Amino acid sequence: MATRQLALPARRRAPDTSGARRGHRARRREAAAGWLFTAPAVVALIVFLVVPIIMAAWVSVSDWSGIGSPFSAGVHAVGTANYAALLTQPGLPQQDLGMSIRDNLYYVLLVVPLQTALALLLAVVVSRKALRGRGFFRTAFYFPSVTSSVAVSMIFLFLFADSGVVNGALGFLGVHGPQWFTDPNGLLHMIARGAGIRPPAVLTGHGLLGLSWWDWLAGPSVAMVTLIILAIWTTSGTFMLLFLPALYNISEEVEEAAIVDGAGPWTRFRRITLPLIRPALFLVLTLGLIGTWQVFDQVFLITQGNPAGTTLTPAYLAYQVSFGSQQWGQGAAIAFILFGIIVIFTVLQRLVLRERGSVTQARGRGM
Amino acid sequence: MKHTRAFLAAAAVIGVLAAASACGSSAPAASSAGQPSKTPITLMFGSSGPAETKAVNAAAAAFTRQSGIKVNVVAASNLTQQLAQGFAAGHPPDVFYLDPGSFQNYAKDNALYPYAQTLPNAKDFYPALRAAFTYKGKFICDPKDASTLALYINTADWQQAGLTSADVPTNWSQLAAVAKKLTTHGRVGLVLDQSHSELDEFLYQNGGTVVGGNGQVDLDSTQNVAALSFLKTMLKAGTLKFPPALSSGWSGQAFGENKAAMDIVGNWMVGALQSDYPTIRYQVATIPAGPTGTAATLSFTNCWGVARSSGNVAGAVDFVKFLTTPQQQMAFSKAFGVIPSLATLQNQWQSTFPELAVHTKELTYAHPDIALPNDAQALSAFDSALAQLATGNPATILKNAQTNLAPLASQAG
Numbered sequence: 155m156a157t158r159q160l161a162l163p164a165r166r167r168a169p170d171t172s173g174a175r176r177g178h179r180a181r182r183r184e185a186a187a188g189w190l191f192t193a194p195a196v197v198a199l200i201v202f203l204v205v206p207i208i209m210a211a212w213v214s215v216s217d218w219s220g221i222g223s224p225f226s227a228g229v230h231a232v233g234t235a236n237y238a239a240l241l242t243q244p245g246l247p248q249q250d251l252g253m254s255i256r257d258n259l260y261y262v263l264l265v266v267p268l269q270t271a272l273a274l275l276l277a278v279v280v281s282r283k284a285l286r287g288r289g290f291f292r293t294a295f296y297f298p299s300v301t302s303s304v305a306v307s308m309i310f311l312f313l314f315a316d317s318g319v320v321n322g323a324l325g326f327l328g329v330h331g332p333q334w335f336t337d338p339n340g341l342l343h344m345i346a347r348g349a350g351i352r353p354p355a356v357l358t359g360h361g362l363l364g365l366s367w368w369d370w371l372a373g374p375s376v377a378m379v380t381l382i383i384l385a386i387w388t389t390s391g392t393f394m395l396l397f398l399p400a401l402y403n404i405s406e407e408v409e410e411a412a413i414v415d416g417a418g419p420w421t422r423f424r425r426i427t428l429p430l431i432r433p434a435l436f437l438v439l440t441l442g443l444i445g446t447w448q449v450f451d452q453v454f455l456i457t458q459g460n461p462a463g464t465t466l467t468p469a470y471l472a473y474q475v476s477f478g479s480q481q482w483g484q485g486a487a488i489a490f491i492l493f494g495i496i497v498i499f500t501v502l503q504r505l506v507l508r509e510r511g512s513v514t515q516a517r518g519r520g521m
Numbered sequence: 522m523k524h525t526r527a528f529l530a531a532a533a534v535i536g537v538l539a540a541a542s543a544c545g546s547s548a549p550a551a552s553s554a555g556q557p558s559k560t561p562i563t564l565m566f567g568s569s570g571p572a573e574t575k576a577v578n579a580a581a582a583a584f585t586r587q588s589g590i591k592v593n594v595v596a597a598s599n600l601t602q603q604l605a606q607g608f609a610a611g612h613p614p615d616v617f618y619l620d621p622g623s624f625q626n627y628a629k630d631n632a633l634y635p636y637a638q639t640l641p642n643a644k645d646f647y648p649a650l651r652a653a654f655t656y657k658g659k660f661i662c663d664p665k666d667a668s669t670l671a672l673y674i675n676t677a678d679w680q681q682a683g684l685t686s687a688d689v690p691t692n693w694s695q696l697a698a699v700a701k702k703l704t705t706h707g708r709v710g711l712v713l714d715q716s717h718s719e720l721d722e723f724l725y726q727n728g729g730t731v732v733g734g735n736g737q738v739d740l741d742s743t744q745n746v747a748a749l750s751f752l753k754t755m756l757k758a759g760t761l762k763f764p765p766a767l768s769s770g771w772s773g774q775a776f777g778e779n780k781a782a783m784d785i786v787g788n789w790m791v792g793a794l795q796s797d798y799p800t801i802r803y804q805v806a807t808i809p810a811g812p813t814g815t816a817a818t819l820s821f822t823n824c825w826g827v828a829r830s831s832g833n834v835a836g837a838v839d840f841v842k843f844l845t846t847p848q849q850q851m852a853f854s855k856a857f858g859v860i861p862s863l864a865t866l867q868n869q870w871q872s873t874f875p876e877l878a879v880h881t882k883e884l885t886y887a888h889p890d891i892a893l894p895n896d897a898q899a900l901s902a903f904d905s906a907l908a909q910l911a912t913g914n915p916a917t918i919l920k921n922a923q924t925n926l927a928p929l930a931s932q933a934g
Contacts, residue, residue: 219630222611222830246899246925316768336765338909462905477602478897480626 214486220476236483240491244364247475247484252363252370254459254466254488255495258447260374261382261467262499266442269386273393273438278423280394281401292398296391306388307455311335314380334380338462340372341379375464381452389445393438400434401427436507443503447496468492560833561591562840565607565614567600569789569857570796576856584843590836608632611830615837619662619826621653621892622900625933627826628656629894634827635661636838642845647864653889654824662824663845666859668787669883670722670818672806678703678782679804689806693726693751696809700760703782711755712772712781715763715908717900718890719772719785722819723748726811731891738893738930740923741916748811749915756911763908777801787821788880791858805879820887822862860884894932899925 189196209224217232218224239247276295280288298306313319314334321331346353357368374382404427412422428435450469453459459466459474468488476485564581568574574596581592595614597603601623607613608627619627627633637643638660643651650664674689682702690696700710713719721731729744755761762781769775776784777798784790785808794801810816825841827834843849847869850861854870860881861870871878891900903922906913 219626220605221608221627221630221632246902250898250902316766318768333766336908459901460905460908462909463902474901475898477605478901479895479899480605480623481895481898 210486210489213482214490216483218482220480220482224482232483236487237491239484240487241363247481249364250463250466250471250475251468251488251491252361252365253463254468254471255363256365256370256372257374257378257464258449258467261378261385261449262443262446264374264382265385265389265446266439268382269390269393269442270435270438272386272390274397274435276390276394277397277401278427281398292394295394298388298390299392301388303388303451304455306384307452310380310384311456332376335377335457336461337376338460338464340375340464342371342373345373372464375461377457377461378465381449381456381465384452385446385449389442393442396438396441397431397434400431404430432507439503439507440500443499444496447492447499468495558833558836559589559591560836561593562615562831562833562837563593563595564840565595565597565600565603565617567618568596570792572792572796572857573853576853580844580849580852581840584840587843588836588839590833590840592840608828613828613830615828615831615833616840617826617828618665618823620823621889622896624654624662624824624826625656625892625894625896628661629932632829633661634829634831634834634838635659636827636834636841637661637663637824640838640842642863645863645865647862647884649820649884649887649889650822650862653822653892662826663841664862665823665825665844666850666853666862667881667884668789668821668859669880669887670719670785670787671808671879671883673776673784673786673790674804674806675776675779675782676802676804678708678779682782689804690809691807692810692814693812697751697755697760700755700783701758704760708779709762709767709775709781710760711783711785712762712764712767712769712775713752713785714772715765715910716904717907718819718821720749720752720907721891722785722808722817722888723752723811725817725819725888726809726815727751728811728813728815731888732893732930736930736933738923738927740926741919745919746916749910749919753910753913753915765908776803788858788860788877791877795858805876807879808883816883816886818883818887819890820884821890891926893926893929896926896929899929 213224214236215231215233216224216229218229222228239245240251241248279285280292280295282288285291315321316331316333320334324331353368357371358366361367362370408426408430409422412426417425448469449467450473453465453467453470454473457465459470469492472485472488472492475481475488564577566573566577568577577596578594581594584590585592595603600618601620604613604617604619604623613632619633624633637654640663643660646664647667650667651660654660654662654664672690679688682699684699684702688695688699690699696711703710717731724731724740724745727744727748729742729748730739733739752761756763762775764770764772764775767775767780769778769780772781772784772786773790773793774797775781776786776790777794779801794803808816808818825844827837827841831837845863847861847863847866850863850866851869851873853859854861854874858874858877860877861867867881871881893899899922902925903918906918906921910918
């Protein structure tokens with residue numbers, strides 16, 4: 155009702171005005187009304203997003219000590235010193251940043267593909283018309299996503315404790331479970347050790363960001379694996395919900411035509427389903443990539459970066475450096491470096507998933 | 522049109538920025554302690570448990586009755602973070618618990634009101650505690666209380682292993698020997714928290730230092746390497762374990778659940794055992810000395826910080842005076858087992874709590890836990906490495922910590 159009274163008359167009238175001046179004025183009125191209606195949202199965006207980002211950018215190039223406003227007189231610009239301490243000068247800040255990027259990289263490389271695959275699998279299963287009690291399964295799979303991450307983290311602490319359920323189950327199978335949260339050994343290093351490979355000097359002698367190439371190749375630590383399992387378990391349900399409407403949108407005629415053409419289930423999935431849900435897939439991968447690079451709560455609650463810094467992530471490091479060490483400039487600089495990493499990865503992912511062929515392109519625009 | 526829009530946006534941003542910075546600097550400028558006004562004050566503290574919360578609330582209520590100044594008591598869930606938020610916003614609490622590490626940061630930035638030097642009881646505090654809160658020769662804030670590490674022994678396990686009071690260890694070799702005797706299937710002889718705050722005393726006991734008398738970090742000495750190697754040997758022998766290996770959050774939990782027979786820990790253990798594990802029978806013994814007989818332990822303390830930007834500095838200082846009176850310190854001791862920071866109270870305290878006398882007697886040779894400006898990241902890296910001591914190289918661990926901590930010492934006051 156309100157919509158029709160307010161918006162429609164202006165819109166309807168605009169095309170049939172003959173004079174250019176009248177049209178101009180109408181558009182101006184429309185624009186003013188538009189600004190008025192969006193003002194609350196715009197103000198909220200400026201106050202809670204734009205200003206904090208500007209402040210953080212300033213803090214990252216200043217010597218602000220955490221007392222009073224960063225814009226007060228006693229705070230000086232220090233140029234790129236905070237970034238230099240993190241990126242070019244050997245030392246603890248650089249080494250911690252290197253470790254956090256390594257740990258988070260392995261986290262992203264494992265979580266994003268696995269959670270996407272699991273979410274897609276769940277969505278395909280739940281969307282089957284033949285499945286009885288679909289509503290129940292949909293709710294069950296979605297449940298971890300709506301549970302508070304604090305509660306989930308606490309439950310995982312119990313599950314993966316040394317004498318916890320997981321090790322109990324492993325013990326039942328005759329396997330001696332690891333000390334999940336205190337084992338800093340990297341998976342790739344463990345495999346290398348098992349295969350009798352000794353670290354070659356070429357890898358141990360050189361490195362990047364204070365870590366030797368051999369350390370970069372450590373793989374996720376056992377402790378990190380528990381965080382990875384936790385992330386996959388909690389987020390798959392959310393992404394399943396994003397896949398479901400895309401799957402429902404595929405018309406039955408297309409499927410039937412494919413069946414008539416003699417395509418088996420796997421071919422149909424690969425040639426019909428996957429291309430048709432590409433926009434949803436793109437969304438899930440993008441959200442997954444951004445979310446996994448920003449992982450904080452699980453690290454804060456479960457490991458605090460331990461053991462031996464193998465679950466450190468840039469987001470947690472920024473918190474530790476700012477609030478713990480009171481090095482606010484460096485903390486803000488870490489946040490901006492993380493921002494850069496996320497931008498690079500998102501752009502890379504766009505390039506990889508770039509739409510090819512006219513059919514899919516048209517489909518993609520339609521969504 | 523486009524220009525107008527850009528201009529409006531820019532104006533809005535500038536306006537908000539100005540408002541934000543004005544907010545930050547609008548806190549009352551530093552004032553000297555004049556006549557205390559009746560402006561309410563805020564006390565922020567990190568509580569060790571319900572006993573401490575109750576005692577602090579009672580003290581604040583008593584002060585309000587006496588002075589007419591209302592005190593808002595805030596029990597912080599994460600004191601360091603909430604304090605930092607308060608200072609950043611320009612509205613810190615008026616009075617707050619302050620650990621020696623954060624003290625260095627805030628003193629360096631001149632954010633603390635230095636009241637302690639001028640108070641008549643300045644000389645009554647233990648010198649080691651006063652030193653922890655002295656910046657560039659100026660005694661800034663009053664130590665709240667004190668804690669030291671001592672050896673806690675489960676008496677039931679002790680008797681079961683056939684040990685008597687003559688077997689209480691006084692040096693490292695005896696400690697290792699009884700730990701071995703007390704280790705059984707499902708129980709370890711000794712548990713220690715995997716942090717510098719619970720392990721550094723071994724370095725001092727072996728004749729080494731963490732921060733030397735000249736204020737320089739001296740971690741990578743041969744004595745210190747030998748001390749860590751001793752602990753590593755015990756870890757490898759399975760007679761010493763860190764809490765995670767016993768599925769415990771901290772050593773007190775492992776001791777309380779009788780997964781460990783001995784624990785070297787501070788007097789905060791008393792309150793924890795009382796409330797969580799009241800059935801455990803234990804004895805507190807003096808911490809064993811090093812191989813050459815050097816007695817050493819670590820001391821811990823917080824101070825009552827007063828913010829320079831407080832709206833009622835005089836009232837805040839009056840509140841601290843009230844909190845550090847002998848009566849109030851004894852009340853806190855009775856409530857949650859801390860040692861009073863006033864050396865003048867030592868005899869009274871020891872006669873009230875004979876079973877804890879060990880902790881005060883140790884204060885004479887206690888070394889303060891390491892505290893340097895901006896030290897959180899370096900100490901966290903050190904703790905991470907110490908947690909891997911069983912498989913790590915003691916010399917490398919100490920060398921890395923030395924590299925990371927040495928530059929910070931030059932900024933310490």
